[in-house]
Amino acid sequence: MHAFSHSTTSTPTAVPVPPALSLPVIESAFPRQLHPYWPRLQEKTRTWLLEKRLMPADKVEEYADGLCYTDLMAGYYIGAPEDVLQAIADYSAWFFVWDDRHDRDIVHRRPAAWRRLRFRLHAALDSPEDHLHHEDPLVAGFADSMVRLYSFLPGTWNARFARHFHTVIEAYDREFRNRTQGIIPSVEEYLALRRLTFAHWIWTDLLEPAAGLELPDAVRKHQAYRRAALLSQEFAAWYNDLCSLPKEIAGDEVHNLGISLVKHDGLTLEEAVTEVRRRVEGSISDFQVAEREALEFADSLADGTVSGKEISAAVRACVCNMRNWFSSVYWFHHESGRYMVDSWDDRSTPPYVNNEAAGEK
Known part of the structure; x- marks a missing residue:
């Protein structure tokens, strides 16, 4: 199976999907879209990574476009205003860099550096304006992202986003402890933790500024x-586990659904891969049912009032982006x-x- 990459050249190139990771239903029933702002988005996020010193200039030059972080967001938040999509894409790129710093702090046994970063991110989340010039580029970049994301919707949305991301930071701390202590969580423990480390509710929250409206509780x-919303995120997390299993085994990881299934359910690696794939495929078929119900719910909100019409349209936009x-x-992983x-x-x-000990400076 092939897709056409929009990523690194002006001429589309065929991208092969290994048979073990191929999902024909995605390729046939979930046509790919890309926000028309994508080319500028890629360029501006690359510039932002450089300006905020989130990646060394040589690594930005060599790897930033090929990592396809902007492709991932431009394929998700279709219909978002350009400034909203840019803020989301920059934040997403920051998130990947943060994830890499977290990983390197674990690999190089830097608990003090991780603890400092954890507390600084909590503080920057609550008062980003005070951290825009922080000495740690990761904190300053995060603060910049938060100032921008907080500018689109009312304070109630901002407070919810902050509440959700505080739990993500703490979930990353639990992952830090598990990995440094070699603890492989049970399947149920892992699934609960994964919803936080994958930031299910953060990406769902961001559907609202993309749609231009805070949804009532x-x-x-x-x-x-x-x-x-949950099924779309579960698919993403579990498919990520399926694709990243070789990387995470190589990196001595303990957080992967496949690894938990091997450790706690007694499956062979081959059986675990089959089970993760079964869950991935189940999330797709379950979503297709849930999607119809969510769109019917969106239609029911159009009650003849201006507000009802706006909320109905926003819900429909959010569900379409799910x-x-x-x-x-799917295509990002390939x-x-x-x-x-x-x-x-x-x-x-x-x-x-x-790979340097940035957190120890």
Whole structure:
């Protein structure tokens, strides 16, 4: 199976999908879209990474486009205003860099550096304006992202986003402890933790500024909307586990659904891969049912009032973008250099990371 990459050249190139990772239903029933702003988005995020010193200039030059971080967001938040998409894309790129710093702090046994960063991110989340010039580029870049993301919707949305991201930071701390102590969580423990480390509710929250409207709590928490949102994120997290299993085994990881299934359910690696794939495929078919219910719910909100019409349209836009997440995540995993472990000089050290002890400075 092939897709056409929009990523690194002006001429589309065929991207092969290994048979073990191929999902024909995604390729046939979830047509890929890309926000028309994407070429400028890629250029501006690359510039932002340089300006904020989030990646060394040589690594930005060599790897930034090929990592396809902007492709992932441009394939998800279709219809978002350009400034909203740019803020989301920059934040997403920051998130990947943060994830890499977290990984390097674990690999190089830097608990003090991680603890400092954790507390600084909590503080920057609550008062980003005070951290725009922080000495640690990761903190300053995060603060810049938060100032921008907080500018689109009311303070109630900002408070919710902050609440959700505080839990993500703490989940990363639990992962830090698990990995440094060699603890492989049970399947149920892992699934609960994964919803936080993958930031399920953060990416779902960002559907609202993309749609231009904060959804009322009763709408956002409605079972039809929430189930579709959760399934789209579960697919992304589990498919990521399926694709990143070789990378994470090479990196002595303990957080992967496949690894938990082997350790706690007694499966062979081959059986675990089959089970993760079964869950991935189940999330797709379950979403297709949930999507219909969520769209019916969106239609029911159009009650003849101006407000009802706006909320109905926003919910429909959010649900349509939940659908876009499937194809965007799928192709990202086959186009991004982040998962091309076999091409790395050292399978445990991604070539695009800053492997120095940045956190100890």
